[in-house]
Amino acid sequence: MIAGISAAREGAAVTIFEKNEKLGKKLFITGKGRCNLTNGCESEAFFEQVISNKKFMYSSFYSFDNFQVMAFFESLGLSLKEERGERVFPASDRSSDVIKALERELRKQNVKILLGSEVTSLNYQEDAFKSLSTREKEYFGDSCIIATGGCSYESTGSTGDGYKFAKERGLKVVSPRPALVGLEVRDPWVPLLQGLSLKNVKGTFLAKGKVLYQEFGEMLFTHYGISGPIVLSGSSACSKALSGQELTFSLDLKPALSEEQLDKRILREFEAGLNKQFKNVITALFPAKFVPVLLSEGPIRGDQVVNEITKEMRQELVTYIKNVKMTVTRPRPFKEAIITAGGVDVKELNPSTLETKKITGLYFAGEVIDVDALTGGFNLQIAWSTGYQAGISAAKGEENGI
Known part of the structure; x- marks a missing residue:
């Protein structure tokens, strides 16, 4: 949606192909239905929260940063508020209001929206985008932006389509991994604590004695292992390590005391x-x-x-x-993950435009790219920034964009 708006504002004729029956299905469930749409932190703090390929994000972020995102939504008539941790929400606490604001602007910019239209293939003429096909028809255009999301919450339409399109043209895809997700633990005593929430504790993730990530805050014991804020963050920070080995989670129950x-x-x-x-x-x-x-x-x-x-x-x-140890065996599945880590390798893309280096007119934006961050509105900010950058870039010098 943000890519469509930014391209249309540049004068491009834009069509959005949405395989769901409505727009913004995944956006609807973000922030537990409240939509934590960005964070009010300074730019340096934003990059500290990006886990994968933060340098790749420089161009996109500074083209459309968090303050510009807030101004953008306010210009669409959406009132915002800031809460603990500088998390920004719609004042109404309704993610549906964010979607409605975007839909209004899409209509205003005369963006054509085709709902229930699943793209089955992308077609090329030599090394340039030519057209895309749905089950019903072939559509021609100068450029195509793939913003299909990852693999998390499959019911919202995130079924890995973008990875398939990338691989079909020989683009490298970093193996997708569930991130911001609960972790399964081998220790038999852990499920006995199911439902216990701990505050003001410190969790440390280690691989073969080496500290990978450490955070102070809240955590939750579950029937399968551990979850809660510090665990979700750790699952992202350690997602690569988790994909190949067991990790140790060390819990300091009294971190405020030596x-x-x-x-x-x-x-x-x-x-x-x-x-x-x-x-x-x-x-x-x-x-x-x-x-x-x-x-x-x-x-x-x-x-x-x-x-x-x-x-x-x-x-x-x-x-x-000070050191209650648990053995983390694996993350929970994609259907429980807030986001997907991994995706289209950033080396395949021009960071200033989001266009692929190998194929003219083919762009990628959002979660489908190998960029991810911690919780707090940072992943949606990545979506807004890359969507905006891809839309602007695809529209420049083009007569028609898709």
Whole structure:
């Protein structure tokens, strides 16, 4: 939609081919239906959130950055608001209002929209785009922008079509991977904590002892393993590593305390209950649901009398609390992933135009490209920036665009 608008504003005749029965089906579910459409951070902070190929994004982002995106939507009559983490939402909290604003502008720019039109093939004349075909008809044009998304949420139409079109013309595609997704864990005690949400903890992802990613925040235990903000971010930051090996997830339950401070905190509890059993003293420090796991997996037995616990045993307990280890086996499937990592190799594209280097008039934009970011509106910003850049580029010097 953004590519269509930007191309049409440049004077191109534009047709959007949408295989769904309506526009913006995936946009509708973003941000839990509220549509976190961008982030109000400074540009340097934006690039810090991009996981793959951030340098490739420079040209597109600076052509249509987050502040320009906000101004664009406000010019379409959409009121915006900023929330925690500088996340930007429509003031109405309705993603449908974002879609309606885009649809109004598409109509205003006389963009032709063909719903229920699945593109079956792209056709070329030597090394230039010539036409595309649906099941009903062949359509000719000077250029084609592929903005088909990835593989996440297949029900919204993201079925990997763009990768197929790219491969058919010999373009390299980096293997798609589920990202911003929950992670499956091998340890049998983890499902016992299903539904437990932890705040103000620190998670560290390691491969063979090497730290890959670390974040402070919230996490959630599930029936299959772990999820929540720090895990979703870690799944993206470590998606390549996850595709070939198991990782270690180390959880620091008390990151605000040093080992020495935590030891003193535990000692205070122990001194207040010297003649009690360990299981009856430790409950003040942890959520009730975690205590049975601490007793079964930690270094001190539940029936151990507190006045018999040595300094060495206490140190083992501190070490355990600061480093609860889990073995991550794999990410959850695409149908549960917020985004897709991987995609059309950026080396195949001109970063200033999003046109393929091998084929004149063929462009790629959005999630179909091997660029992805963490949560907070950054992935939609990538979509807006690349869609805008592709639309502008395809329209320049062309009589007709697709």
